[in-house]
Amino acid sequence: MSVQKVLEALADPARRTVVRTLAHSGADLSCGSFELPVGRSTSSHHFSVLREAGVLRQYYVGTTKMNALRSEELERRFPGLLTAVVAAADAEAGQARGV
Amino acid sequence: MSVQKVLEALADPARRTVVRTLAHSGADLSCGSFELPVGRSTSSHHFSVLREAGVLRQYYVGTTKMNALRSEELERRFPGLLTAVVAAADAEAGQARGV
Numbered sequence: 026m027s028v029q030k031v032l033e034a035l036a037d038p039a040r041r042t043v044v045r046t047l048a049h050s051g052a053d054l055s056c057g058s059f060e061l062p063v064g065r066s067t068s069s070h071h072f073s074v075l076r077e078a079g080v081l082r083q084y085y086v087g088t089t090k091m092n093a094l095r096s097e098e099l100e101r102r103f104p105g106l107l108t109a110v111v112a113a114a115d116a117e118a119g120q121a122r123g124v
Numbered sequence: 125m126s127v128q129k130v131l132e133a134l135a136d137p138a139r140r141t142v143v144r145t146l147a148h149s150g151a152d153l154s155c156g157s158f159e160l161p162v163g164r165s166t167s168s169h170h171f172s173v174l175r176e177a178g179v180l181r182q183y184y185v186g187t188t189k190m191n192a193l194r195s196e197e198l199e200r201r202f203p204g205l206l207t208a209v210v211a212a213a214d215a216e217a218g219q220a221r222g223v
Contacts, residue, residue: 028212032135038128103215105208113127113202 026079026102034078039063040071041114044080047094048111055089125178125201133177138162139170140213143179146193147210154188 034040039061046059061068072092075081082093099107133139138160145158160167171191174180181192198206 028140028209028216029135029137031212032131032209036128036131036135041127103208103212105204106212109202109204109208110127110131113130113205116202117127 026098028103028106030078031080031099031103031106034074034080035110037071037074038117039068040075040080041110042118043071043075043092044094044107045111045114045118047081047092048096048107053091053093055086055091057089125197127202127205129177130179130198130202130205133173133179134209136170136173137216138167139174139179140209140216142170142174142191143193143206144210144213144217146180146191147195147206152190152192154185154190156188 035044042061043059047054056068056072059068061071063071072081072083072090075092076083079095079098082095084091084093094107096107134143141160142158146153155167155171158167160170162170171180171182171189174191175182178194178197181194183190183192193206195206
């Protein structure tokens with residue numbers, strides 16, 4: 026897990042949506058459960074980038090691909106980073122909704 | 125100041141070197157005082173990206189361009205983000221040196 030890869034992964038609004046949704050859900054989520062404003066293949070790419078950076082882990086339940094945020098590993102490796110980015114993304118999403 | 129621009133600015137090792145050097149110096153530094161493994165024009169580009177993202181402020185003292193980290197603005201806008209990235213970059217630099 027490198028800070029370079031993690032920051033690159035987080036430097037995209039759709040990927041931050043995935044991360045904050047997982048952070049707030051407190052549970053693993055299937056790829057289909059995210060509301061991303063992109064097509065299926067772009068969406069699939071975003072999940073791959075996040076997985077390859079070590080931000081999330083993917084596994085299958087039957088034929089459903091599930092996503093788990095690697096919060097603990099990230100916190101151990103880069104203390105405070107995930108929390109700060111999720112908070113920043115939350116603020117950003119709030120502003121976009123005019124909250 | 126957008127989280128997207130700030131993360132893009134920080135998703136580069138040379139730019140993280142600038143940021144952590146400024147964070148640890150506690151003082152503003154001239155562009156020439158950073159040891160970056162890149163040429164003059166690339167270096168100049170990196171400072172522009174950081175300035176345009178709002179990560180640093182630049183001003184002249186005579187003919188010397190100075191750089192000031194906008195720590196307080198960043199902390200207000202994205203609490204904990206700069207601290208976490210500097211810590212991650214420190215850890216990364218330590219590993220690169222074999223510390």
